[in-house]
Amino acid sequence: MSTATRLRAVLADRLTEDGALADDQWSSAVRAVPRELFTGAYFTAVAGSIPTRYRPVREGEPGWLEGIYSDTTLITQLDGRTRPEDVTEGTVPGSPTSSSTLPSLVLRMWHQLGAEAGHRVLEIGTGTGYSTALGAHRFGDADLSSIEYDPVVGGAAAAALEAAGFAPRLIIGDGLRGDPEGRPYDRLIATCAVRYLPLPWLHQVRPGGRILVTLSGWSHANALALVEVTGPGRATGRFLPGCTSFMIARPHDQPPRPALALLPGEERPSRIDPAKLGDWTGGWVAQLAAPAAERMGAGAEQILWDVSTGSQARTAPDTNGGWRVTQRGPVRLWDRVERAVRLWQEAGEPHQEAFGITVSAAGQRVWLGTEDGPGWDLPI
Ligand SMILES: C[S@@+](CC[C@H](N)C(=O)[O-])C[C@H]1O[C@@H](n2cnc3c(N)ncnc32)[C@H](O)[C@@H]1O
Structure with a gap:
């Protein structure tokens, strides 16, 4: 051996x-x-x-x-x-x-996707092709397509898959646009993260089909969602247990920004402990509330910066106890984050499993508890 x-x-x-x-x-x-x-x-x-x-x-x-x-x-x-x-x-x-991606996560996701023999499956983010090969071994490669954005990466994956004896359909292109031939799918699995669900996916996955994808953002917080397509352009689902993160899809990555320069602003006490943003779900809730902001810093010293509006917020411990926040710019980032984190705290600081997502003509909304509960619109 x-x-x-x-x-x-x-x-x-x-x-x-x-x-x-x-x-x-x-x-x-x-x-x-x-x-x-x-x-x-x-x-x-x-x-x-x-x-x-x-x-x-x-x-x-x-x-x-x-x-x-x-x-x-x-x-x-x-x-x-x-x-x-x-x-x-x-x-x-x-x-x-x-x-x-680490094998245990790839395997867990293939299992969570609930694909069965005969399902047409679309994978976004071929990468090395290892996850594609595992899927092809299990389901056969006739109904498996995989899209990779980077031609060099995709070329290497194609060679490796061929050498290993697999022949799924491989596409080089932007997977956020879906299959360029517009084929219908029963399942879509993404091994790169997105800021919101790309609309082409919601038209290419047939009603009753499922999408498994990590939602992420410019503060680098992640949450794995399993959604069911309920009609063309419509879907609903929930976030799953565990702490899953992926690199963000290239078209959804944040634009280049200048070096950080902290500027003066209005100061007041903070109503939440800024260290809550260091919690897996707390940081994600903050990202939902301020989706255009990048988060830096740690513990009591958090920095939020929304380059598009020049808005900033930064926190620090108060010498008299508690914490202070300094904010500037048209978007009061900390006000939004504070409201969202307090809502989450009032609900008992649940893990992401307590959240769900609904996509409709009205937009994409992540909610806490139930569809009519408190929610945040994703930045489409
Ligand atoms: C975490 S890796 C994929 C891991 C892969 N499934 C494996 O197991 O080897 C993420 C991949 O997604 C690709 N990617 C990023 N944005 C993409 C997009 N818009 N469409 C298709 N692929 C994309 C990246 O180039 C990268 O190769």
């Missing part, structure tokens, strides 16, 4: 023990698909580096194969261009733009 085959079997056993593999068919997929074919060389983050720097782990070097069969996300591209092969010496800074 080769080392890779043995490591694959160990990973499959571990994922079974952890409950990530819903059944034997997923276990055989993990045992069969050689992840190393899809990732090749990858980056690892240098511990403690700020901003984060990345070290390439080259094919065949000690630990390369063990890294591939650990249950971790392997970054394969930085800043939309740099591949591990491009780094000949030392480490590099950058923002991850493509990766092979």
Whole structure:
């Protein structure tokens, strides 16, 4: 037995023990698909580096194969261009733009999607092609299509899928526009995050079909939603348990911004503890309330900056106890965040599972509790 085959079997056993593999068919997929074919060389983050720097782990070097069969996300591209092969010496800074998602998450999502043999499935974000290969192994590749934005990434995935013996339909393009041929689908799974549900998806997935996607934003808070399409352009669903995050779809990423300059503004006491924004769901609620803002800082010292309007809010501990907030610009960012966080606190600070989303001609609204509960419009 080769080392890779043995490591694959160990990973499959571990994922079974952890409950990530819903059944034997997923276990055989993990045992069969050689992840190393899809990732090749990858980056690892240098511990403690700020901003984060990345070290390439080259094919065949000690630990390369063990890294591939650990249950971790392997970054394969930085800043939309740099591949591990491009780094000949030392480490590099950058923002991850493509990766092979950790196997347990890929498998959990395939399971949550509830696809069955005979369903037409569209995947957005082929990446390395590893998740596509797992799906193709389970459902066959005749009804599976996958769209990748980056032609270099998509080309490598196509070669790897072919080498592994799979032949799903692969498309290079903007997956937020859906299948360019406009084919109908029963299921859509996205392995990149979006700020709102792209309308083409809501027309290409047939009524009764499902979309599994992570909603994210410019404050980098994430929530995984499973929605059912209820009619052309209409959908409803709920957010799922756990803490799932993905890199944001390239067309939904925030525009480049100048270096942060903190400016004076109006000051008042804060009615919430700013550290609540460090909570997984608290930070997401804040993002719902101020979707055009980027969030920086930590603990009691939070900074919100909406570049499009120049609005800023920043918090700090008050020397007399509590916290103070300074706000400037036409959008009072902290007022909005404060209201939303208080609503969430009054509901007992539930996890995202307590929230749902409805998409209609009126827009896209995330709500707390029930459809007629408090809600926030997504920035379409
Ligand atoms: C987390 S990676 C995908 C992981 C992949 N499914 C795997 O397991 O290897 C996200 C991918 O989404 C791609 N992407 C970003 N925006 C996209 C878009 N609008 N349409 C299609 N793909 C997109 C990125 O280029 C990146 O390769």
